[in-house]
Amino acid sequence: MNAHGADTAPIGEPVPVLAADRLRVERGGATVLDVPSLAVSGGETLAVVGPNGAGKSTLLLALATILKPAAGVVLFRGMPVGSGEAALPYRRRIAVAFQEPLLFDGTVAWNAAEGLRLRKVPAAEAARRAGEMLGKLKVSHLASRSARTLSGGEAQRVSLARAFAVDPEVIFLDEPFSALDPGSREGIVEDLETALRESGTTAVFVTHDRVDALRLGDRIAVMIGGRIAQVGTPDEVMNRPADWDVASFVGVETVLDAFVVAADAGTFVARAGASGTSGPAPTVEAVGTCGVGDRVLLCIRPENVTLSLPGGTGSSARNAFPGVISKVTPQGAVHRVAVDCGFLLSALVTTHAVVELGLVPGRTIVASVKATAIHAIRR
Amino acid sequence: MQMILDGLREALRLLVTLDPEVVRIVVLSLKVSGTATLVALLIGLSGGVALAFLRFPGRDIVVAAVNTGMGIPPVVVGLFVSILLWRNGPLGMLELLYTPTAMIVAQVVIATPIVMGISLAALQALPEKLRWQAVGLGASRLQTIWILVREARLPLLAAVMAGFGGVISEIGASIMVGGNIKGYTRVLTTATVMETSRGNFEIAIGLGILLLLLTFAVNATLTKIQQRKRPR
Numbered sequence: 001m002n003a004h005g006a007d008t009a010p011i012g013e014p015v016p017v018l019a020a021d022r023l024r025v026e027r028g029g030a031t032v033l034d035v036p037s038l039a040v041s042g043g044e045t046l047a048v049v050g051p052n053g054a055g056k057s058t059l060l061l062a063l064a065t066i067l068k069p070a071a072g073v074v075l076f077r078g079m080p081v082g083s084g085e086a087a088l089p090y091r092r093r094i095a096v097a098f099q100e101p102l103l104f105d106g107t108v109a110w111n112a113a114e115g116l117r118l119r120k121v122p123a124a125e126a127a128r129r130a131g132e133m134l135g136k137l138k139v140s141h142l143a144s145r146s147a148r149t150l151s152g153g154e155a156q157r158v159s160l161a162r163a164f165a166v167d168p169e170v171i172f173l174d175e176p177f178s179a180l181d182p183g184s185r186e187g188i189v190e191d192l193e194t195a196l197r198e199s200g201t202t203a204v205f206v207t208h209d210r211v212d213a214l215r216l217g218d219r220i221a222v223m224i225g226g227r228i229a230q231v232g233t234p235d236e237v238m239n240r241p242a243d244w245d246v247a248s249f250v251g252v253e254t255v256l257d258a259f260v261v262a263a264d265a266g267t268f269v270a271r272a273g274a275s276g277t278s279g280p281a282p283t284v285e286a287v288g289t290c291g292v293g294d295r296v297l298l299c300i301r302p303e304n305v306t307l308s309l310p311g312g313t314g315s316s317a318r319n320a321f322p323g324v325i326s327k328v329t330p331q332g333a334v335h336r337v338a339v340d341c342g343f344l345l346s347a348l349v350t351t352h353a354v355v356e357l358g359l360v361p362g363r364t365i366v367a368s369v370k371a372t373a374i375h376a377i378r379r
Numbered sequence: 380m381q382m383i384l385d386g387l388r389e390a391l392r393l394l395v396t397l398d399p400e401v402v403r404i405v406v407l408s409l410k411v412s413g414t415a416t417l418v419a420l421l422i423g424l425s426g427g428v429a430l431a432f433l434r435f436p437g438r439d440i441v442v443a444a445v446n447t448g449m450g451i452p453p454v455v456v457g458l459f460v461s462i463l464l465w466r467n468g469p470l471g472m473l474e475l476l477y478t479p480t481a482m483i484v485a486q487v488v489i490a491t492p493i494v495m496g497i498s499l500a501a502l503q504a505l506p507e508k509l510r511w512q513a514v515g516l517g518a519s520r521l522q523t524i525w526i527l528v529r530e531a532r533l534p535l536l537a538a539v540m541a542g543f544g545g546v547i548s549e550i551g552a553s554i555m556v557g558g559n560i561k562g563y564t565r566v567l568t569t570a571t572v573m574e575t576s577r578g579n580f581e582i583a584i585g586l587g588i589l590l591l592l593l594t595f596a597v598n599a600t601l602t603k604i605q606q607r608k609r610p611r
Contacts, residue, residue, distance in 0.1 A: 066511045088519055096515025102508055103610040105530055115516040147610035155611040166517065 015078040017042045017202045018063065018170050023072035025058050033058045033226045035072075040170070045196055045203040046231075047217025049210060051249060055226040056206040057174050063204060064096050064172045076170075092119055095168035099175040101155035103147040108139065108158050111147050115166035133161040136198075137191055153184025157191070164195055171196075173205045177212060189215065210251055214238065222246045239301070240375050247299045247377065254300040254345050260290045267371060270296055272343050282342045285318050286374035297377040304373035305347035307337065308366050309357060320368045321345065325361050328354065335359070339367045382580060389581030390588055401582070405589060408566040411479050412547040415486030416494075419542050423491045424535065427498025428524060442499065448492025453485075454551030460485040461555050477558035482566070485552035490542035497541055501534030502527060533604045544597040548590060567593075 016039035025033035033055045040046045048056045061067035063074055065087040073080045074090075081090035095115060103111050112130035113123075121129070134140045137157040142150065150158065156176060163171055176192070177185050193216060196203055207213050213220050214234045221231040222241075230242040241247035247255055258270035261283065268290045272281045284298055310322060323341030330336075335354045337347045345367050349359065359365070393401050430442060462468050464476040464484075475481045505527055513526040528535065550568035557564035559573055567590045574583040 061511070064515055066514050085520055088517075091514065092517040094515075095517070096512070098508055098512060098515075100506075100508060101611045102506070102512040104526065105532075105610055118517045118519075118522055148608060150611060152611060162516070172515065 014041065016040055016075075017077060018204070019075040019078075020063060021073050021075060023059075023062055023074065024070050025055075025062050025067060026070040031070075031226060033062060033069075035059060035228055038221070038228060038231070040202055040204060042202055043200045044218045045205055045216055047213035047220045048204065048206045048223060049208065049213045049220060049249070050223035052208060054223040056208070056223050058226075059223065060096075060172050060174050060204060060206050064094060065091060066096070093168060094170045094172065095163035095166050096172040096174070097159050097163040097176055099178045101150075101152075101159035103150070103155055103158060103162075106147060107143070108134065108145050108147060108150070109143040111158055112162045112165050115162055119166060129167070130161070130165045133165040134158070136164070136195055137161040138187075151184070153180055153188060156180060156184075156188060160188075160192060160195070164199065164201070167199070168201060170202045170204065173203060175206055175208065178208070192216070210249075222249060224249065241299060241377065243377060244297055247297065251301070254298075254302070254343070256284065256298040256300070256343055258284060258296050258298050260292050260294045260296060263290055263292050268376075270298060270376070272298075282321055284369075284374060285371045286376050287372050288376045290376065290378060294378055299375040299377065300345065300369055301373070302336065302346040302348040304369055305345060306368045307339070307347055307349055307353070307357060307359065308368065310364055310366055318371055319374070320366050322364065322366050325359060325363045325365055327361060328359055339365060341367055383584075386580040386584040390585030393582065393585040394589070401585060401589075403562060404565055404567055404570050404586065407479065407564075408547060408568075411482045411553075411566060412486060412543060415483045415546050416490055416539060416543040418483070418487045419490035419494045420539050422487070423494025423538065423542065424498050424528075426491075426495040427502060427538075428528060430495070430499045431502035432524060445492050445496045445499065449496045451489065451492065452551065453489055453549035453553075454555070456485050456488045457552035457555030460488065460552065464556065476556060477560060477564060479557070479564055481556040482553050482564060485556045486546040486549070489549060489552060490546050493545050494538045494542040497538035498531075498535055501531040501538065504534070505530055530609075533607055537601050537604050540597045540601050544594055548594055
């Protein structure tokens with residue numbers, strides 16, 4: 001019989017595992033982090049992205065109570081965690097891994113068990129759990145090696161195993177792949193993804209890499225200038241950026257300044273404003289609720305632009321812009337093609353299509369975008 | 380030339396046959412300097428840890444004082460300890476002057492700043508993120524300090540050896556507060572000086588070789604430690 005009734009959380013709304021309330025961090029008198037509120041639900045991976053110096057790592061350090069905020073509180077399961085030694089019980093329920101592996105001078109097995117030793121877990125049990133995690137991160141065979149002899153990729157796997165070994169309720173990952181070469185990186189991202197999924201651990205994952213964020217994040221928080229500019233699902237953030245800063249960071253290549261000339265139920269037509277390009281101002285049809293005369297930013301992602309030859313059957317898209325190819329840049333398996341259609345439109349096409357359509361600078365082409373693939377931000 | 384060769388031959392004979400007087404001198408040297416180094420380690424490491432992790436007003440002055448202390452002339456230490464322990468001095472009633480204890484006290488004063496200064500440098504040389512990592516793995520404040528001291532253990536060993544090397548080879552303080560009394564306070568350095576002034580070069584050279592071997596062992600170990608790298 002449970003007569004305590006200690007659980008006073010409001011019914012219906014689950015208490016987030018981790019939350020920040022009016023969190024502010026100052027450095028040298030200047031505010032470098034200002035987060036009025038943030039909540040991370042159980043089992044969720046929150047990817048924190050943003051350009052360098054946006055305050056991503058500062059947010060992580062503050063949430064993990066490694067850095068003392070100037071104001072505000074961090075809440076763990078609804079309770080303030082305190083700071084300094086008062087936060088120790090909280091810190092015993094989380095774990096942090098950084099960009100650098102930061103291994104200690106000892107063997108791999110000994111490193112992996114460090115968090116458990118700090119929690120006074122008996123040696124045999126600690127060794128077992130550490131060994132298990134080393135296995136999941138595919139570095140069991142290195143267990144008896146000295147940490148000094150590891151490669152960068154191996155060391156980072158050990159660092160992740162060490163963090164997961166304590167079975168944390170929240171794991172904080174600060175750019176864990178940034179220092180790795182592409183070869184070792186791919187495998188680690190995959191194994192981390194598996195480890196996160198299997199353990200169901202709530203995670204805060206800081207990265208400057210949009211692709212990693214999309215891949216691992218259930219939700220994405222975009223930080224710009226010490227503030228969270230937008231939090232949402234990958235789809236929301238990538239396809240409906242909240243403002244120009246977010247749009248330019250998440251990689252919407254073409255951002256058109258336009259004003260609405262016609263509006264109908266759910267769709268509108270906008271004419272591009274003075275954007276410094278040649279020819280008559282093109283009109284673009286997009287989905288969204290806007291009034292005539294509204295100023296909008298139209299965001300067009302390069303992967304949503306289709307290229308076809310003039311006069312061909314082309315696509316069914318209503319926005320078809322004839323233009324001239326100004327530049328073709330190879331990018332791994334795809335090519336980035338810049339088309340001057342009165343405004344500059346960037347398209348991502350496969351190498352196969354580049355050859356088949358003969359996409360070279362100077363060639364006349366039709367670029368099409370579906371109305372639903374254009375995201376409008378009202379100014 | 381012949382004199383030097385004779386001296387070397389005699390020195391080797393003294394060493395190989397374990398001449399009782401030479402053995403006594405070596406044992407006392409190791410005892411005095413070893414004890415002094417151990418005490419200096421306790422004080423110096425604690426001080427180094429405090430200076431590395433605490434921020435208090437006047438810390439910069441303390442650090443500057445420690446750095447100055449690292450190069451303090453042993454003769455000056457000998458002078459001050461002598462004055463303190465002098466029969467009519469403030470600590471005269473302890474009757475410690477011209478005892479091995481007085482030598483230990485003087486050597487502690489010499490070695491402590493060396494150990495403290497090098498410990499501080501060793502702890503400050505650790506990456507700052509190592510502290511974050513310890514805290515982020517759930518370390519308490521004491522556990523964090525322990526982890527960092529542990530990570531700096533090799534440079535800290537260097538601190539100990541530098542302290543030992545400093546006191547085993549100093550003479551100014553030992554002769555002033557110890558008095559070079561045969562069989563009681565006579566150590567390697569004081570004995571070497573005395574035997575040389577008496578013209579007993581063979582013994583002096585033998586003692587010199589021993590001192591050289593000890594300092595070489597210390598420095599060889601130091602060099603090896605300094606070549607070692609930290610993990611990633």
